[in-house]
Amino acid sequence: MTTDAAIHVHHITRVEGHGDVIARIENGLLKEVRFSVVEAPRFFEAIMRGQCYSDVVHIASRICGICAVSHRCAALQATEAALGVEISPQTDLLRRLAFHGEVLSSHLLHIYFLAAPDLLGLPSVMPLISSQPDIVRRAMRLKQIGYDLAALVAGRHTHPVAMTVGGFSFLLDPARTLGMRERLANILDDLEATVELFASVELPTFERETEYVSLTHPDRYAFYSGEIVSSDGPRIPVAEYRDAIGERVVEHSTAKWARWNRDEYLVGALARFNNNYEQLHPPAQAAAQRLGMEPPVHNPFAMTVAQLIECIHCVEDAIELTDELVSRGTDRGQQQAEVEAKTGLGVGAVEAPRGLLIHEYEYDSAGKCVSANHIIPTAQTQANLNRDMQEFTPRIMDMSPDRIQHLLEMLVRAYDPCISCSTH
Amino acid sequence: MSREEPIPRFGHKPQVAFFDFACCEGCQLSVLQLEERLLEILGHVDVVTWREAMTEQSTEYDIAFCEGSVTTEEDVERIKRIREQADVLVTLGSCASGGCHNELKNQWSMDEVRRVVYGDAADTISTIPSRPVTAVVDADYRVFGCPVSLPEFMTVVNAMLTGQSHQPPNQPVCVECKLNDYVCVYEMGKVCLGPVTRCGCNAICTAYGDPCQGCRGLMDAANIPAMLKALKREQAHAIMCAVVQRHELSDDEIAAKLRIYNNWPEFDLKEAQPDDD
Numbered sequence: 001m002t003t004d005a006a007i008h009v010h011h012i013t014r015v016e017g018h019g020d021v022i023a024r025i026e027n028g029l030l031k032e033v034r035f036s037v038v039e040a041p042r043f044f045e046a047i048m049r050g051q052c053y054s055d056v057v058h059i060a061s062r063i064c065g066i067c068a069v070s071h072r073c074a075a076l077q078a079t080e081a082a083l084g085v086e087i088s089p090q091t092d093l094l095r096r097l098a099f100h101g102e103v104l105s106s107h108l109l110h111i112y113f114l115a116a117p118d119l120l121g122l123p124s125v126m127p128l129i130s131s132q133p134d135i136v137r138r139a140m141r142l143k144q145i146g147y148d149l150a151a152l153v154a155g156r157h158t159h160p161v162a163m164t165v166g167g168f169s170f171l172l173d174p175a176r177t178l179g180m181r182e183r184l185a186n187i188l189d190d191l192e193a194t195v196e197l198f199a200s201v202e203l204p205t206f207e208r209e210t211e212y213v214s215l216t217h218p219d220r221y222a223f224y225s226g227e228i229v230s231s232d233g234p235r236i237p238v239a240e241y242r243d244a245i246g247e248r249v250v251e252h253s254t255a256k257w258a259r260w261n262r263d264e265y266l267v268g269a270l271a272r273f274n275n276n277y278e279q280l281h282p283p284a285q286a287a288a289q290r291l292g293m294e295p296p297v298h299n300p301f302a303m304t305v306a307q308l309i310e311c312i313h314c315v316e317d318a319i320e321l322t323d324e325l326v327s328r329g330t331d332r333g334q335q336q337a338e339v340e341a342k343t344g345l346g347v348g349a350v351e352a353p354r355g356l357l358i359h360e361y362e363y364d365s366a367g368k369c370v371s372a373n374h375i376i377p378t379a380q381t382q383a384n385l386n387r388d389m390q391e392f393t394p395r396i397m398d399m400s401p402d403r404i405q406h407l408l409e410m411l412v413r414a415y416d417p418c419i420s421c422s423t424h
Numbered sequence: 425m426s427r428e429e430p431i432p433r434f435g436h437k438p439q440v441a442f443f444d445f446a447c448c449e450g451c452q453l454s455v456l457q458l459e460e461r462l463l464e465i466l467g468h469v470d471v472v473t474w475r476e477a478m479t480e481q482s483t484e485y486d487i488a489f490c491e492g493s494v495t496t497e498e499d500v501e502r503i504k505r506i507r508e509q510a511d512v513l514v515t516l517g518s519c520a521s522g523g524c525h526n527e528l529k530n531q532w533s534m535d536e537v538r539r540v541v542y543g544d545a546a547d548t549i550s551t552i553p554s555r556p557v558t559a560v561v562d563a564d565y566r567v568f569g570c571p572v573s574l575p576e577f578m579t580v581v582n583a584m585l586t587g588q589s590h591q592p593p594n595q596p597v598c599v600e601c602k603l604n605d606y607v608c609v610y611e612m613g614k615v616c617l618g619p620v621t622r623c624g625c626n627a628i629c630t631a632y633g634d635p636c637q638g639c640r641g642l643m644d645a646a647n648i649p650a651m652l653k654a655l656k657r658e659q660a661h662a663i664m665c666a667v668v669q670r671h672e673l674s675d676d677e678i679a680a681k682l683r684i685y686n687n688w689p690e691f692d693l694k695e696a697q698p699d700d701d
Contacts (some may be wrong), residue, residue, distance in 0.1 A: 013479040016449055029670035039693035040446040040495045046537040047528035050680060059525050059684065060639050062570065065450020109456070113477055124478035128488055129466060139460045156633040158450040159572050162632040202531060419450055 003028045005401040014114040014124065014410055016066055017419020021408050031136050033393045034386050035412055036252040039377075039423035048361070048372040053165055053341065056361060056369050061159040063374065064421035066109065069102040070352035071174075071421075073224060074359040076350025079165050081239070082363050083196055084344065088334035091167045096224045097321045098160065099154040099350070100314040101119060103223060105146025105157060107269070107307040110416040111149035111194065111310050112139035115304045117179045118410045119201040133199075138190050142311075145187050149318060156309045166337035171330055176321040184319050188283075191312050195287050198305055204407060206392050207298040210384055215351050220270070221279040221313060222248035223351045229275055230260040231296070238349035241267055245375060255379040255422035264383035267355025268416070269306035270297060274396050284313035300388050301414045307353075341367025352377055378415070378422035385415050434486065436584070440483035441473035443498050443506055444528060445492030450571040452476055452491055452519035458574060468585060480636075485509060490563075491516040492600045493526040493554045499690065500560055501550075509559040512584060514565040520557040521566040522641040523688035527554045530687055555688055565590055568686070570639035573625045588602065589663070593624040594643050597636045601627035609635045610667050615655070617681065620646035648696035 009021040018040075022031040044063055048056055049149045060075035061068040073095055079089060112135075114126050122128065128136050146156040153172060154160035162169045196381065214227035215233065236244055247256040259265070273280075273288075277295040280288070286310045288294070293302060345362045355377035362370040389412060396407050435534055442452060456462065456477075488510035507513055515521040522666035529537045530553040538546035554608035557563065565572075565580050576593075583590040597618035601608070609616045611628050616629070622643040629636050642648070655657040655678050657668050671677075679693040 011475055013475050014474060014477065015482070040499065041541065041551065042446050042493075042495070042526050042554075043529045043537045043541050043551075046540040047525060052677070052680070055637070055681070056682060062448050062450075062525055065448035065453045068448070068450065098465065106493065109453075112457075117479070124474075125478045126466075126471065126478060126480070129463065136463075142464075144457065144459055155634070156628060158448075159452055161629045161634045164634070240523075249548070251541055251548070253547060349443075420444075420447065 004402060007401060007405045007408070009405065009409060012412055014082065015413055015417050015419060016421070017417065017423070019412070019417060019419050020180070021412060023404065023407070025397060028397070030390075030393050030397065031387045033408070034252060035382065035389060037068070037423060038253040039254050039419045041423045045372045045374060050367045053083065053361075053363055053367045054371065056372075057163070057165055059156060059266045062360065063424045064418060066106050066418055067102060067352040067354065067357070068157065069154060069357050070165050070350050070357050071359070072160050072256065074348040074350045074357050075361070076163060076165060077225070077350070078346045078361045079348070079363075080346065080361040081348060082346030082361055083302075083339060083345035083367070084341055085166045085339050087168050087337055088223065089165060090330060091336050091337075091358065092224070093321060093324065094153050094168060094172065095163070097318060097325070098150045098163070098349070100223045100318040100321070101146045101148070101150030101157060103146070103312055103314050103353050104149065105143050105313050105385065108143040108146060111304055111308055111311075112143070113411055114416065116405075118413065119203075138193065139190060142190050142194070144188060144234050145183055149180060149364035150285050151185075152176065154320065164336065166339040170337070171290045171335050172325075174326045175245065177325055181319060181322045182324070184315050187375065188312070188315060191315065191421040194308060195290055195312075196307055199291055203299065203303065203305070205390075206301060208388055208391050209296075209298045210387070211260065211262045212271035212274045213260060213265045213267050213356055213380070214275045214295070215349060215356060216276055219315075221276050228329055228349065229273060229354065230261055230265070231271075234261070238358065239347045241349065241375070245358075245380070251253075253382065253384060255376070255419070257383045258375065259379040260382065264387050265380070266300070266384045267377045267381045268303060268304045269310050269353075270300070271355060273297065273306040273378065273392050274295065274353060280309065281316035283316055284309050287312050287361045287370065291371070293351055294326070300411065303414045303416065307416070354378055354416055355381065374424055376418075376422045376424060378417045378419060381415060382422070385412065435640045436582065437473045438469050438486040438585075439481070439484060440469045440489065440490045441510070442476070442492070444476065445490065446495040446554065447492030447517070447519045449476060449491065453584075454571045454574060455577065458578075461578065465581060466584065479602070483509070483547050487512045487514065487532070489516050490512045490520050490557050490683075493519045493524065494560050495526065497550070497552060498698075503557055503560050514567065515557050515563045516567050517572050518556075518568050518570045518639055518641055518685060521563065521568050523556050523685050523686060524557060524570055524639070524641060527687035528683065529554055530690060531683075535565065535580050553629060558610075559688060560658055566592055568640040569625055574628070576624050580622045593622060594645065596642075596643060596646075597621045597623045597625065597630070598656075599623055600625070601630045604631065609633060609662070610664050612697045613667050613670060615667060615671055615673065615681070618650050619655065620648060632686065638682065640685075642686055643696060652693075652696065662693050
């Protein structure tokens, strides 16, 4: 039994951005445990003011290098809502396709490079380069297909170039997707091997039921668009997000916390999995069964596994979307909608890889940004992570301080925090 | 800024560290996209510190790759310590190499930007005007772009490991755009900063019909007065003239566009106004 321990991890490793893990145990009692975001803010909500709408969406993707397409799409939706722009079905389809590329690259970065070393007892993926090069090559291959898919549609993943307010700045030739379709079909074997890898490792057992918040869409497993839903019941249009989600500044964090029905809620792959499981493609559901994931899943460590299941869904769905693109062709008339500057306020929401992401912009009559608001997944879910840490730590206090520290770091990494994004 | 001492040639397998300051970390992620070429580089160096990818850490290293902007007093000290330790310092991306949108906040007082974002809790947040790494310490190599261009990154790594210097390209994006035979986006009715922006990106934006936003910063010899004359219809090419007329750009709008990636030091349009003669 650890009776005294003072854990202070300054800048936890293998996560995006800068955060600290702090735990203090005195005389066998847990005095304090928390995760603090110490990222330096870049003040995106302030710097957007005065920018023209087309520059706003350009700058918006720079909030995050991992989920640049998500930020671009949320900013596009918000701006199009504010300016009253209707996008074409073709644009909707292409944005969904680019989105799958981002989810794949982001999830696979986390699964292999950030989370897997913990499960394999390694400090990083580096030792595997010489000991198990096949696994490293597989990881790189998988991650790369996500970047390439996003680049095919949007010119580049980080940061997308061709996604404009009202559509796209170029017309994709559907024939160019044929090679990608073949790669997507072939990569399923690599994902299958990844499922087997995860089926062979054991996650820490810890369950805590919480509020699960995500988008939901009547026709499909929601990533690019939908309404906001909570596992506690309510469902609201994205434009009414302020009625539900309340942000607040807390001590020890440069990223704001959020609450809805409860004081904390979870967003991200596990929230989507729990809320929208029925809409996953059958092979993704089969992988869930193989991995022992039956919704609702209440173990936060299973977030990484939910991400893997989503990868299979994204590949299956991307194959369908490329088939649809090839069969219906692309039409220059649907490439770019007319856009005119006008006064307006608009909200856009997407499921970024790490969960619900909301952008809101107000424009003046010249199309200049008057105010901006960004609600970021990792910021929203911080409160939930801290609550998990408070409930998890007492259950592992019979272990050595090193082991306690490692398990707490694993819990933080399971959330796949995107910290510079959360502070923005 | 380049240091005057000769670049050290490494007599041993050099130890490499990656550091990030205020940024989106997209440049590090772009480097991860090198795949096989990354594995090849890793054969020539030992990565000893890379917080985003590794738990292993070391305070001893020969080469430091630095990404992001310096926006706190602590970061000013941190980058100075890194400079002291590293024989070679490489800045990754425009945030670190010369300036980017992070410096847009310098248009206002720090109190104001803190209040806009954090409201009543503004006082709990510490921040200083944003600046690139190169404004605090000298860099031996700079890789521009938002994000970095991978071919340029590879060229810099090759130069560094073989002890050669590398001068960032210093021509406008238009040169690469024309070499690729892309349609000028002015002909599509869009305002493009390619004529004054440092090339090296192989004109990736105009390749997709998107105008250059200037993410690699102004080239050294950027002729802003001439660009202004053109954008203000005083001396424009016929096509450019039609585009500019359509957009009716005011001085403020031109300045806002140029400022996005060029606000370090603070961008002042008046200083760049064309001479009357």
